[in-house]
Amino acid sequence: MSERVGGIVASFAGRLGAFTIDVAFEIPRRGITALFGPSGCGKTTILRCIAGLQRLEGRLQVDGEVWQDSARGIFLPPHKRPIGYVFQEASLFPHLSVRENLLYGARRSGTRSDGGRGFDDVVELLRLDALLERSPGTLSGGQRSRVAIGRALLSRPRLLLMDEPLTGLDLRAKEEILPYLAMLHREFSIPIVYVSHEIAEVAQLADHMLVVSDGKLVASGPTAATLERLDLGSVVDRFEAGVVLTCRVVEQLSAFRATRLDHRGQNLVVPEIQVPIGTEVRLRVRAREVSIATRGRKASASAMLWRAPFPKSSRSRTRLTQRCWSMSVGRSCARGSRVSPCTISG
Amino acid sequence: MVESIWSPVRLTLELAFVTTLLLLVVGTPIAWWLSRSRAPWKEAVASVVALPLVLPPTVLGFYLLILLGPNGPGGWIAGGFGLPSLAFTFPGLVIGSMVYSLPFMVQPLRNAFDAVGERPLEVAATLRASPWDAFWSVAVPLARPGFLSGIILTFAHTVGEFGVVLMIGGNIPGETKVLSVALFDYVETLQWREAHIIAGGMVVFSFAVILAMSLIERRMSRARG
Numbered sequence: 001m002s003e004r005v006g007g008i009v010a011s012f013a014g015r016l017g018a019f020t021i022d023v024a025f026e027i028p029r030r031g032i033t034a035l036f037g038p039s040g041c042g043k044t045t046i047l048r049c050i051a052g053l054q055r056l057e058g059r060l061q062v063d064g065e066v067w068q069d070s071a072r073g074i075f076l077p078p079h080k081r082p083i084g085y086v087f088q089e090a091s092l093f094p095h096l097s098v099r100e101n102l103l104y105g106a107r108r109s110g111t112r113s114d115g116g117r118g119f120d121d122v123v124e125l126l127r128l129d130a131l132l133e134r135s136p137g138t139l140s141g142g143q144r145s146r147v148a149i150g151r152a153l154l155s156r157p158r159l160l161l162m163d164e165p166l167t168g169l170d171l172r173a174k175e176e177i178l179p180y181l182a183m184l185h186r187e188f189s190i191p192i193v194y195v196s197h198e199i200a201e202v203a204q205l206a207d208h209m210l211v212v213s214d215g216k217l218v219a220s221g222p223t224a225a226t227l228e229r230l231d232l233g234s235v236v237d238r239f240e241a242g243v244v245l246t247c248r249v250v251e252q253l254s255a256f257r258a259t260r261l262d263h264r265g266q267n268l269v270v271p272e273i274q275v276p277i278g279t280e281v282r283l284r285v286r287a288r289e290v291s292i293a294t295r296g297r298k299a300s301a302s303a304m305l306w307r308a309p310f311p312k313s314s315r316s317r318t319r320l321t322q323r324c325w326s327m328s329v330g331r332s333c334a335r336g337s338r339v340s341p342c343t344i345s346g
Numbered sequence: 347m348v349e350s351i352w353s354p355v356r357l358t359l360e361l362a363f364v365t366t367l368l369l370l371v372v373g374t375p376i377a378w379w380l381s382r383s384r385a386p387w388k389e390a391v392a393s394v395v396a397l398p399l400v401l402p403p404t405v406l407g408f409y410l411l412i413l414l415g416p417n418g419p420g421g422w423i424a425g426g427f428g429l430p431s432l433a434f435t436f437p438g439l440v441i442g443s444m445v446y447s448l449p450f451m452v453q454p455l456r457n458a459f460d461a462v463g464e465r466p467l468e469v470a471a472t473l474r475a476s477p478w479d480a481f482w483s484v485a486v487p488l489a490r491p492g493f494l495s496g497i498i499l500t501f502a503h504t505v506g507e508f509g510v511v512l513m514i515g516g517n518i519p520g521e522t523k524v525l526s527v528a529l530f531d532y533v534e535t536l537q538w539r540e541a542h543i544i545a546g547g548m549v550v551f552s553f554a555v556i557l558a559m560s561l562i563e564r565r566m567s568r569a570r571g
Contacts, residue, residue: 053468078471079480085472091465095487104483105473155473 006063007191008159012049014056021045021056021215027208029063032185032192034206034223036199042215043195044088047161050193051085052078062159082109084152084190086162090144092136098147099132105155119154125187126150126180142173146180153188160184160192166201181205203227203244203284227284242286249279351540353520354528361436361524362504365443369451369500370493372444377455377492378481392456396449406446407513414438414514439515439522443504450499458492459485491566495559502555506548 006029013022021042027033035043048054052067055075060068067076084105092101106119123129126146136144145165152160165181166174182205185192196202202209202223209226211219219226224244247261247268254272261268261283273281380392398406411433414420420432420441432438462485470480486493508526515522517531525544532541 051472053471078468079474079476083472085469087465087469089465091469093466093469093484093488095484095490104470104475108474108479151473 008050008063008193009061010050010059012046012056012058012060014058016045016056019215023212023215023217025210025217025220027191027193027210029191030185030189031207032194032205034202034209035193035195035212036202036206036209037197037212039197041212043197043212044163046212047085047163047193047195050159051083051161052076052081053085082156082158084155084157084160086145086148086152086160086165088163088165088167090136090141090148090165092139092144092147092151094136096136097132098128098134098136098139101136101147102128102132102151102154105151109154109156122150122153125183140173141169142176145169145173145177149177149180149184153184153190157190160188160190161195162192163195164197165194166196166198178204199227200284204282242284245283245285247281247283249273249275249277249281252277351528351543354523354525354544357436357520357523358505358525361439361443362501364440365447365504366451366497366500368440369444369447370497373448373451373455373496373500376448377452378459378485380452380456381459395452398446399449403446403507403509404513407442407510410438410442410445410510410514414441433514434516434518434522436521439511439524442510442514443507446507446510447500447503450503451496454492454495454499455489456492458489461492462488491563494562494566498555498559498562502552505551 008025008027010027011024014020019042023042023046035046037043045054045056049056049058049068050060052075057070058068059070060066066074067081068074092098093104096104102119102122123132126149128146128150131139131143131147136147139147149162149165162181166177169177178201181194184190194202194205206223209220209223210217211226219229224246228243245263245268247263249259250262251260252272253260253269256269257272258269259271259273261270261281263283268283270283275281376391376395380388380395412418414424414432416424416431416433420438421430424430424432424435429435432441466484466488467477467480470484471477475483506526507524508530511522511524511527512530515524515527517523517527523531525548529541529544529548532538532544
């Protein structure tokens with residue numbers, strides 16, 4: 001298994017004070033992998049071990065290269081690992097301008113000979129051009145995060161590690177950063193390991209997830225499959241179990257301030273999401289938000305959808321296991337946000 | 347008369363300048379080690395570095411005299427240059443001043459390195475900066491206030507030292523007769539005018555140093571905020 005070429009194969013074990021970590025996991029070569037768990041469960045420590053900032057006993061192999069093997073006395077120091085690391089606080093260098101911050105890693109990781117993204121591309125992608133000459137002290141939280149992400153990208157990483165880059169940001173700043181994060185793995189084919197304790201963030205961004213609790217790995221797998229599990233009660237609130245539906249935007253019902261989504265032929269109407277038609281969005285439906293209507297289709301005339309006073313609530317339906325379920329959704333619903341149910345009576 | 351005051355002034359500035367420069371070179375690695383090391387005996391080293399703060403300068407001078415004298419290691423080194431001893435010479439005075447002013451360089455630097463913290467250096471490491479590179483490109487610029495206070499304090503303290511100089515330097519005009527010793531001389535010989543010039547000059551100098559320090563500190567904290 002450890003001879004696989006792609007991806008990360010890792011195992012770490014050790015004590016940090018009274019806290020014990022003992023994990024072994026694999027991370028696929030592609031996409032975003034979430035390292036998920038409650039605060040203080042050791043997920044940041046695991047990320048720091050991958051970066052080499054923390055040294056525990058263990059083994060780490062990335063794309064076939066051994067970065068750490070305690071048994072053989074191998075430990076690649078952090079500055080020799082081709083990673084990008086986005087810290088929880090943006091941690092920009094206060095004595096350097098935004099431009100110099102961005103160039104700090106770029107200058108030290110060789111020139112553009114490898115065909116990686118250039119300075120201008122990253123600046124444009126993250127919309128940093130207006131900030132370049134400013135000092136980090138004058139930036140807002142969201143701007144700082146963007147600079148930190150750009151700085152990490154410009155160091156030409158083969159692996160991007162992000163430690164809760166959205167924590168400490170207010171809702172607006174989060175909304176500002178999220179699209180960039182979602183875009184990163186499309187634009188750059190870099191695998192991302194993303195630490196988070198926010199299930200909504202994970203549902204929205206991650207393709208794959210590792211669930212960590214108390215220094216141990218309790219589950220791993222594709223995000224949708226892992227979030228459906230009801231047996232992770234110790235880590236995830238039992239009521240948080242649910243499905244993640246990958247839908248496509250098919251129509252903007254602007255008269256109703258609503259958006260029609262398609263999920264494998266099923267129609268779902270949700271409050272307006274301002275994205276172009278054809279965009280893929282993820283809809284998370286928690287199990288507790290679904291009510292089963294036992295009378296089948298009688299109860300779910302599509303007319304109900306429009307009869308309800310919009311935009312107070314909207315009703316939409318789809319079929320799950322031959323039965324109907326309905327739900328009403330609140331007014332402001334962004335991609336990945338939770339959708340609340342409404343029982344159909346009669 | 348003017349010449350007799352000017353010589354100790356020049357000598358004092360020379361001594362302070364050389365001492366500060368050398369202490370910067372010696373004190374920076376010590377301060378860095380004290381700030382980063384997890385060795386259990388680290389605080390013992392820190393205490394040794396701080397000793398000159400509490401020891402009477404004459405105690406320090408006495409030991410230095412023995413170390414630098416003809417029978418100490420200093421004398422042995424001096425022998426290599428064809429000198430009988432390092433005591434009562436300008437190089438001996440520089441060594442004595444370095445020991446005496448060591449805490450004034452190391453303490454501000456250590457505090458500044460402590461304030462920089464671990465994070466900026468970790469960030470630098472993830473951006474491919476080697477520890478040496480990160481030290482120069484991140485730790486030193488961020489610790490700039492510490493360097494400034496260390497330099498100013500060391501310089502000022504060396505200018506004002508007396509006991510150590512008297513013990514190991516004596517009173518050789520143009521070689522070891524610095525301002526504080528010269529002042530003592532003038533008072534002994536009842537040359538009040540010259541004594542006034544030196545004493546008054548020192549008061550103004552010290553005031554300027556302290557004022558500069560607090561102004562720098564204020565500007566730094568504003569720049570950071």
